[in-house]
Amino acid sequence: MVLEFKPQGIYCPTGDFFIDPWRPVDRALITHGHADHARWGHGRYLATQAAAPVMRHRLGDIHLEEIRYDEPRRIGGASVSFHPAGHVPGSAQIRVEVGGEVWVVSGDYKTAPDRLSEPFEPVRCHSFITECTFGLPVFTWTDETTIATEINTWWAANRAAGKFSLLGAYALGKAQRVMTLLDPSNGPILTHGAVENTNAVLRAQGLDLPDTVAVTPDLKAADYPGALVLAPPSALGATWARRFRPAATGFASGWMRLRGVRRRRAVDRGFVVSDHADWDGLNSAIAETGAENIYATHGYTEIFARWLNAQGYNAHVVPTEFSGEPLDDGEAA
Numbered sequence: 001m002v003l004e005f006k007p008q009g010i011y012c013p014t015g016d017f018f019i020d021p022w023r024p025v026d027r028a029l030i031t032h033g034h035a036d037h038a039r040w041g042h043g044r045y046l047a048t049q050a051a052a053p054v055m056r057h058r059l060g061d062i063h064l065e066e067i068r069y070d071e072p073r074r075i076g077g078a079s080v081s082f083h084p085a086g087h088v089p090g091s092a093q094i095r096v097e098v099g100g101e102v103w104v105v106s107g108d109y110k111t112a113p114d115r116l117s118e119p120f121e122p123v124r125c126h127s128f129i130t131e132c133t134f135g136l137p138v139f140t141w142t143d144e145t146t147i148a149t150e151i152n153t154w155w156a157a158n159r160a161a162g163k164f165s166l167l168g169a170y171a172l173g174k175a176q177r178v179m180t181l182l183d184p185s186n187g188p189i190l191t192h193g194a195v196e197n198t199n200a201v202l203r204a205q206g207l208d209l210p211d212t213v214a215v216t217p218d219l220k221a222a223d224y225p226g227a228l229v230l231a232p233p234s235a236l237g238a239t240w241a242r243r244f245r246p247a248a249t250g251f252a253s254g255w256m257r258l259r260g261v262r263r264r265r266a267v268d269r270g271f272v273v274s275d276h277a278d279w280d281g282l283n284s285a286i287a288e289t290g291a292e293n294i295y296a297t298h299g300y301t302e303i304f305a306r307w308l309n310a311q312g313y314n315a316h317v318v319p320t321e322f323s324g325e326p327l328d329d330g331e332a333a
Contacts, residue, residue, distance in 0.1 A: 002103040002127070003019070003105070005295075012078050014076055014078045017029055022321035024041035027043060027075075028045050031085065031093070031105065032108065034108070038058065039059075040059050040060070042062070050089050051090030052064055070083060081094075081095045082094055084117075084119060084121045085106060086111060086119055088275055089207060104123045108133070109276070110275050111285050112143075115144065115180035116176055116180050122289060127293040129297060131299055131324055132304040134278055134282070135301070138258070138279070139254060139274075140278050141272060147273055151167075152182065156186050159226030161248075162226070164229055166241055166250070168235070169233070169252045171192070171198050172198050174252060174275055177275065179212070184211065189211070189213070189230065190219075190229045191215060192231035194235075195232070215231075221243045229241075233265070250269040250271060251265050256271060256272045256273075274325060282304070291313075293314045294314070297320045298323065298324050301318075
């Protein structure tokens with residue numbers, strides 16, 4: 001096999017490297033900078049040029065080598081290249097070829113284009129390792145124009161009612177994607193430190209984000225009436241958020257497609273925004289690879305694998321420590 005599934009992670013014996021390992025290894029190829037895929041403790045890292053700054057920001061002083069999209073690289077007896085995954089800026093699918101046999105590790109991916117990330121590119125292969133975070137037919141995503149209208153209308157109504165708009169979004173990728181949908185004429189955009197620190201890294205790479213104001217301990221909320229406040233979901237119910245009163249609360253997540261999740265999260269409004277492929281996206285991405293063998297790593301793995309087998313694929317479930325987009329508080333996705 002080109003790739004094997006070992007206790008440390010996905011392993012290429014011919015090249016002697018791992019892809020997104022969850023245990024410390026000597027050499028790790030990383031699909032993107034989220035914490036469940038890019039972990040501290042490896043000897044050497046390889047990631048795209050666009051993913052590298054966030055990884056350094058999150059992991060500190062690591063031995064990190066950069067690679068361009070589509071750049072061929074020989075590692076041992078394996079040919080390797082990285083291809084856009086459409087998940088967050090710099091995210092990649094990793095193509096590995098040994099003796100004419102091609103495997104692709106997708107990491108996390110999204111097939112619908114957005115205003116932030118490099119668009120997803122299907123990669124032909126014999127075996128495809130896929131997430132299925134939202135691997136049920138109920139998960140279908142709304143187009144970005146409609147989502148932008150929903151968020152901006154909610155924000156404007158809150159401001160007219162004398163309220164702040166507290167919106168939960170994960171600090172890497174989701175928050176910045178939401179920012180690209182906002183209409184700054186509605187008012188100021190305030191950001192939690194975790195979001196603003198990531199903004200600074202991405203702005204330094206040349207990404208165009210609207211102006212924001214970092215929420216510091218001495219910031220006076222009264223100076224920013226009607227502001228939209230972007231923060232990690234865990235901050236919405238914390239002491240940090242209490243200065244913004246009165247407020248309406250929202251949460252941007254693919255899980256908002258499920259009934260009852262908004263009440264579970266105790267927010268006033270849910271917006272269906274995900275950086276992962278929906279049901280149609282998963283199926284179209286897999287079809288475009290031409291792969292016969294499919295390995296489902298995280299999400300609705302058992303259900304999705306059964307569906308794929310019924311469609312004629314040779315599908316398997318592979319237990320991993322990837323978490324996709326967490327339903328509860330977490331910053332993996």
